[in-house]
């Protein structure tokens with residue numbers, strides 16, 4: 130039988146995604162540059178596929194692989210992002226025919242996706258940038274899938290991805306997000322939000338550890354408790370799991386034997402870079418990305434420790450009250466991070482005419498992906514109730530929660546500052562909230578300075594037009 134779909138690139142993600150497709154009853158052609166990976170995989174999982182009514186069709190050459198797929202062909206490329214993806218597309222494209230669809234399921238930069246789409250369009254081919262979230266476990270058992278590209282491309286691909294994706298309340302965590310780069314853009318922001326979410330959790334842990342004198346295992350219990358409330362999420366659950374883990378070699382808390390220098394693969398950085406271009410303040414994601422960079426500057430950190438000492442200043446806290454305050458601060462800051470991420474998606478959507486529906490994005494993030502959380506249902510409801518919502522922070526549920534938690538949020542940031550425990554994401558989220566609601570911002574002074582040193586002009590609160598003050602002259606004002 131001809132395959133309904135093909136997949137090339139059988140490392141951990143590709144192989145698991147192909148197995149997932151076959152387990153859902155599809156016949157899928159599979160290929161890998163190094164043939165042994167393909168033959169090993171087919172041998173290991175052919176029975177599993179057959180039992181589910183599917184089939185893994187292994188092909189050694191790219192030509193035979195392409196020939197095994199039904200037309201119009203849907204070919205998923207799941208190789209290393211960057212130049213390997215270009216190399217595979219360059220090899221693949223000449224073998225395809227008009228109307229065929231190339232799907233890049235790797236973590237591509239949206240600019241690469243737009244470029245590839247334009248290039249393949251000239252050859253009569255459709256290109257899909259498809260964001261797949263959930264790591265290897267998700268790829269196998271149900272990821273969250275964000276598909277970009279044409280309607281034509283989604284016709285064949287859509288039913289397959291909706292079937293293999295995680296399902297929440299009977300709804301698949303997969304959708305056609307919008308044309309061209311929309312899928313990869315939304316996946317990128319998903320990862321950016323994941324950075325912010327993890328940083329906020331890490332700051333919560335650090336504060337509780339420094340100021341409430343509890344072991345990681347004891348703190349695991351606090352996170353488990355939180356997982357029973359409005360913070361319920363995969364990341365909080367995993368935090369409890371990691372904190373409770375004991376290193377087998379030394380018998381000490383696992384978190385204490387891990388080097389405290391966080392790595393990154395680039396999607397957080399991309400999120401911040403594109404946000405800067407779009408002019409959208411994603412301060413939570415930016416602080417989280419910079420915090421990872423700072424953690425890696427071990428030489429500078431050692432020098433600073435030597436010069437300034439590393440002591441945390443004594444601050445008396447009531448353990449129960451402070452723990453609850455940190456929980457409130459975490460929730461409020463998390464609302465800010467998500468609000469900023471959704472702002473970024475909506476700004477890119479408006480700029481590129483993608484027509485992305487934010488409620489649908491929240492829906493498909495409810496399962497399969499790393500940031501899956503109960504919280505996302507509230508986001509979906511917020512956008513359903515008010516499609517033109519100015520900020521997620523203003524949706525009644527979130528506005529009430531942030532308002533109720535604001536005092537605790539301030540206490541936490543103030544306590545952290547007094548103690549000398551860094552909370553970049555907590556404090557910048559609080560500043561974002563305060564900046565948004567402030568009557569007058571000191572931006573007026575900045576405009577004055579810009580006009581003084583560079584004649585950049587300013588607008589007035591009391592009349593239309595642009596103005597310039599003759600700073601070096603008689604200080605009269607002229608209309609610019």
Ligand code: NBP
Nearest residue numbers: 138139140141142162163207208209210213216235236264
């Ligand atoms: P890798 O990113 O490690 O890529 C390995 C695959 O790329 C192998 O199949 C390898 O073939 C192939 N490849 C390379 Br490298 N250069 C090639 C070339 N020039 N021509 C043909 N094939 C080439 O695998 P992964 O970790 O499974 O990730 C796959 C994609 O999924 C990446 O884009 C990644 O960003 C994305 N992603 C990963 C995760 C995750 O949790 N790991 C999550 C979401 C998305 P070979 O076997 O012949 O060397």
